[in-house]
Amino acid sequence: MTPNPPDASPEPWTFSANGVLEALTWAQAVDALQSTLADGFDPETDPDRHSIDAAGGHMLLMPSSTGQRLGVKVLTVRNGPDATDSLPTIQGAYVLFDGDSMAPLAFLDGAALTKVRTAATSALAIRHLADRPLPRLAVFGTGAQAHGHASALHATAGVEHVDVVARDSAKGEAFVRQLRSEGIPASLATPAAVSAADIIACTSSAGAPLFSGDAVKDHALVLAIGSHTPTTRDIDSTLVSRGSVVVESRHSAQREAGAVLIPQSENLLYVRDLPTLSDIVQGRYAVSAGTGPRIFVGTGMAWQDLSIAGAVFAEAQKQMPGFTSPEYLQPGPTTNASRDTARYRIERSPLGFHSDRDTFASPATAHLGQARRAGEGEWVAVDNYGRPVATIWSPYLGRPNTFRCDPLPHARYVDAVEADDFSVVLDYALNNFSTAL
Template sequence: MLDAEQVASLGFPQAIAALRAALVAGLDPETEPARVSFRLGGGEILVMPSGTRDLAGVKLVGVAPRNPARGLPRIHGMYVLFDAPSLVPRAILDGAALTALRTPAVSALGVDLVAPPGASRLVVFGTGPQALGHVRALCAVRPVETVRVVGRDPARTANFVDRLGRDGLRASVADAGAVAEADLVACCTTAREPLFPGHLLGPEAVVVAVGSHEPDAREVDFETVRRCGTLVESRAVALREAGDIVQAIAADPSIADRLTTFADLVRDAVPARPRLIKTVGMGWEDLVVAAAVVDAVA
């Protein structure tokens, strides 16, 4: 049984390395079992399975949108890691902590694949655990010097900026217009409509959007998708779940043919370097990071 502290102790550099190594070794996200969602209770329960020849695992996550008003985290869950041949359980991990580790790690891997080496100006939308995790993960792959924070609640935004300051970062409160001067933009929200107009982005800015896995929700607009080109975890999953992509394709079907995957870039199979990284979260990512956690604490 591994608690949240033990899961987090792996750290972003090791999680990023584990994800990269799995793709280099040939893991194919296109063959992954689909996520299953059930509307139950105060939200939804997600079931996310994955497996390889050696390991299998499943994450159960409860997402309750009204929990913050109750003083509770929005996400709770657990992850069970099995030995694949025997299906004997090897470990149970805190699922919320695993999500908080692997989601920013996936984003940081994408940024490391496509962002200019000197990218140092970050704008982050959101003030929750994923926003904090993304700041820290992106600092692990790029020399981030300034962080400008865009949040809905002024008090929470100010507290978030103070927290980043205690981490030694030059952080300040901003509005959506800050993306015009950003090298990196991290969208870590529950928004269902675009957070900023895509025409503001600089010619080399890299955008990460992680907030939704529903086809009718998006954090970036059509202009961002059109201008930047898109890096996704899996073409099939992006076309099914990524609202940012699904809605852009409705306006321009040719976008579906211009998606690049993490596996493409890790294996250097294509020359293109897209500047929008759209992820929805996949079971293979949880499996890879969970296995790395278990190996690290063994």
């Protein structure tokens, strides 16, 4: 007994948070953004971000198109969740479409996509603004963006040590331990760490300047990406007056970037005259040496989501073409195989899209749940309440780079050559992942 094969007509692929985070290396993500700009896309034409208020927060709509691809991100941002609340502050989804057929190509986890594209955009700015090695990073915050920036800049910008500045020392210490476990040297610090920092990443949503601009070294590179309203900012006017400022786009900065709008109201600069990320990537502008700190101001733009979503989809097409026929599943007993020989990988599933169109149940574990096809090569084991329990990936054999974060905690590998049929793989997932391993 095997799961239903994909329909003859193409179906949108689904990328969970893990799927988005594992699809690209940081260098590939930065390259995708650079290619979009180098190919002539003008961020000044990107549609505005739209916000819709709700009882518990607000919703953001971010559409974009490059012609060949188009897409939209829908995010919800909760108002001040309680410290004991387990629900994330940011939740959402991205839909990627083909520009010719206008057909949907993929659904992607929106929060994970935001983490990747924001950190990759900062890394792209550093790629073009840095004029020397920048080994020490001071990061303000402990959330997804703090982690994304520490990881991306360690991988692409030569960062050798991360100073973590946190309002909550317990969260800061936990974040330091996480970075160290990932091979990134880190320590807990105070705002005074900016005086020794080569890169300063403002990833918190404090809304007010996080440090004194006088304390920043002349050669430092500052990433002001934590605020996106005209009246909030994470850097002060002193820093802006000392340095060279580059923005994502003049249009978006004029709408949303308090980091430059407040200094503009003080007659320290004019947003219309500021160079943009596109200017430096396409070689229309270069920051002169000896002009003080280099400052990149970003509020997040829809074209960045589209670039990364398109790259995730393209990489998945190359590495994981998915089920081609039900005969792919071979007979034999289930084993916990080596990752080097396995044809399936089973991992704990995050929340995401889980279609109930194609379902499969095993008689032995029907009381526990069933499998639902979530995308090409991806099945999700769900319990009888519809909650995702585990993700079953296939084909896996011969694709050692498909899962770049291996070995993941609690991942299991199953050799399809020895599997009785897909029901045995599903039985293994439901029996072993329904409770904590």
